[in-house]
Amino acid sequence: MALKKYFPVFVLPTLIAFLIAFGVPFILGIFLSFTEFTTVVDAKWVAFENYIKAFSNADFLNALWFTVKFTVVSVITINIIAFALASLLTKGLKATNLFRTVFFMPNLIGGIVLGYIWQLIINGVLQTIGVTITYDAKYGFWGLVVLMNWQLIGYMMIIYIAGIQNIPTDLQDASKVDGANRWQTLKNVTIPLVMPSITICLFLTITNSFKLFDQNLALTAGAPSKQTAMLALDIYNTFYGRIGWEGVGQAKAVIFFIIVALISFIQLGITHKREVEQ
Amino acid sequence: MRGITKQNVGRTLLYIILTAIAIGFLAPVFVVLMNSFKGKFFITEEPFALPNSSTFAGLENYLSGLQKTGFFSAFGWSLFITVFSVIAIVLFTSMTAWYIVRVKNRFTKFLYYVFVFSMVVPFQMVMFTMTKTAGDLHLDTPWGIILIYLGFGSGLAVFMFSGFLKSVPIEVEEAAMIDGCTPLQTFFMVVFPILKPTAITVAILDAMWIWNDYLLPYLLIGSDYKTIPIAVQYLRGGYGSVDMGAMMAMLVLSIIPIVVFYLSCQKYIIKGIVAGAVKG
Numbered sequence: 001m002a003l004k005k006y007f008p009v010f011v012l013p014t015l016i017a018f019l020i021a022f023g024v025p026f027i028l029g030i031f032l033s034f035t036e037f038t039t040v041v042d043a044k045w046v047a048f049e050n051y052i053k054a055f056s057n058a059d060f061l062n063a064l065w066f067t068v069k070f071t072v073v074s075v076i077t078i079n080i081i082a083f084a085l086a087s088l089l090t091k092g093l094k095a096t097n098l099f100r101t102v103f104f105m106p107n108l109i110g111g112i113v114l115g116y117i118w119q120l121i122i123n124g125v126l127q128t129i130g131v132t133i134t135y136d137a138k139y140g141f142w143g144l145v146v147l148m149n150w151q152l153i154g155y156m157m158i159i160y161i162a163g164i165q166n167i168p169t170d171l172q173d174a175s176k177v178d179g180a181n182r183w184q185t186l187k188n189v190t191i192p193l194v195m196p197s198i199t200i201c202l203f204l205t206i207t208n209s210f211k212l213f214d215q216n217l218a219l220t221a222g223a224p225s226k227q228t229a230m231l232a233l234d235i236y237n238t239f240y241g242r243i244g245w246e247g248v249g250q251a252k253a254v255i256f257f258i259i260v261a262l263i264s265f266i267q268l269g270i271t272h273k274r275e276v277e278q
Numbered sequence: 279m280r281g282i283t284k285q286n287v288g289r290t291l292l293y294i295i296l297t298a299i300a301i302g303f304l305a306p307v308f309v310v311l312m313n314s315f316k317g318k319f320f321i322t323e324e325p326f327a328l329p330n331s332s333t334f335a336g337l338e339n340y341l342s343g344l345q346k347t348g349f350f351s352a353f354g355w356s357l358f359i360t361v362f363s364v365i366a367i368v369l370f371t372s373m374t375a376w377y378i379v380r381v382k383n384r385f386t387k388f389l390y391y392v393f394v395f396s397m398v399v400p401f402q403m404v405m406f407t408m409t410k411t412a413g414d415l416h417l418d419t420p421w422g423i424i425l426i427y428l429g430f431g432s433g434l435a436v437f438m439f440s441g442f443l444k445s446v447p448i449e450v451e452e453a454a455m456i457d458g459c460t461p462l463q464t465f466f467m468v469v470f471p472i473l474k475p476t477a478i479t480v481a482i483l484d485a486m487w488i489w490n491d492y493l494l495p496y497l498l499i500g501s502d503y504k505t506i507p508i509a510v511q512y513l514r515g516g517y518g519s520v521d522m523g524a525m526m527a528m529l530v531l532s533i534i535p536i537v538v539f540y541l542s543c544q545k546y547i548i549k550g551i552v553a554g555a556v557k558g
Binding site: 023 | 300309326376377405406428436461492506525536541552555
């Protein structure tokens with residue numbers, strides 16, 4: 001086919017941009033995680049020293065634990081609320097579209113802006129007991145959970161709505177005729193049939209929560225004393241806030257990448273298996 | 279009869295619940311809007327009180343905010359970077375995806391997997407080295423950042439275009455080629471129009487990402503050019519106290535373009551989100 005000769009036109013521009021933005025930096029990043037450097041050209045091989053430093057760094061371990069806790073709590077709350085809203089909005093109400101529009105809106109607002117909106121609201125509420133969000137890590141934690149719920153519920157709700165609308169109505173009617181109550185219909189008919197949507201939503205909420213940066217930076221910036229810094233923010237602080245620790249920052253970034261990649265592959269595996277079964 | 283009344287009661291209840299939740303969803307934005315008209319010292323004191331004659335500050339916060347952040351210039355840069363990056367991504371990655379799907383060999387297969395792989399890598403992994411590489415190549419300008427966005431956006435976009443192209447029959451393209459069209463003509467006259475739904479999805483997902491992106495432009499061009507998220511974060515400054523009035527006003531100004539965009543392209547946005555989620 002004549003197309004084959006057109007590689008420079010069709011592929012090269014994308015490929016060059018991809019190599020500059022991702023390919024070269026990725027390989028360089030893996031290499032640098034085994035070195036000590038401040039400007040890349042002065043890299044000295046130190047083998048696993050950066051990884052040892054990363055795993056014995058209290059800030060990093062605290063950020064890892066904070067991120068895991070945050071991810072578990074947000075994933076559960078977001079998905080339950082989004083699913084509940086989706087089932088309310090698939091009952092054929094006239095104003096469905098209006099509600100859907102409102103619930104989805106926060107998702108389009110950027111993380112930095114979201115962080116400052118919620119900083120105002122949460123500080124306003126906490127003022128009644130005379131403190132601010134940076135007074136105690138637990139306020140920052142729950143503040144982030146509320147913020148994340150506000151941002152992602154509408155997004156997940158839309159995916160659940162699409163999933164619920166794909167269920168043939170006669171299946172639900174049949175289960176009613178057979179005498180199933182609402183809970184039984186939900187458990188035995190609706191949930192199994194929206195399983196693909198549930199998998200997608202779980203994946204999106206897990207990865208989005210795990211990789212959170214902007215919202216974290218704007219809401220608390222890690223305060224009090226780095227206790228509410230999540231992994232992405234801790235890596236950023238290690239790179240740009242501590243001279244001589246660039247190598248450790250890069251090692252932390254590689255660990256972060258491996259965790260996110262593992263989550264993604266487990267997810268892909270599950271989806272793939274389910275598709276085969278169907 | 280009883281059945282109908284019962285249904286009506288249920289329906290009314292449902293409306294009340296949903297309306298209450300909707301008010302809850304809009305309240306934070308409303309609180310910010312309200313505070314943007316209050317004097318800056320009254321905001322932290324009584325954030326939930328409506329402005330009154332002694333706290334009302336008119337447009338003072340907006341004026342000081344615009345002056346401190348250079349908001350209009352930030353809006354311009356955000357728009358410039360978003361529009362041109364999205365155009366570059368849609369144009370170049372759709373061409374690449376077509377080549378990968380139609381020219382089947384080990385190399386294109388490898389390329390496809392490399393693009394897909396890049397989607398699972400978090401930004402922090404390449405944050406430092408990418409900033410360095412782009413700086414060395416003098417790509418730390420509003421034009422250069424477009425190339426970087428093309429590189430970062432290519433994973434998802436190639437993946438989505440390829441997924442769609444695999445289901446497009448090859449016959450029409452072959453007919454065009456036999457009629458004497460060059461591959462470029464075939465692509466733009468036959469293939470690209472078929473790709474339009476996917477192109478809209480890719481454009482919307484990438485526009486939302488680039489418009490709201492903070493860290494990448496901050497690291498690459500932040501000291502010379504501010505986008506909207508950088509301008510907002512800039513108000514926080516170092517360790518000094520934040521001008522809450524200016525902050526509220528800038529939050530409102532940042533939300534307005536998003537709401538306008540959302541309300542005017544809502545149908546495409548929601549369709550794009552669903553399509554993007556299912557494939558991504």
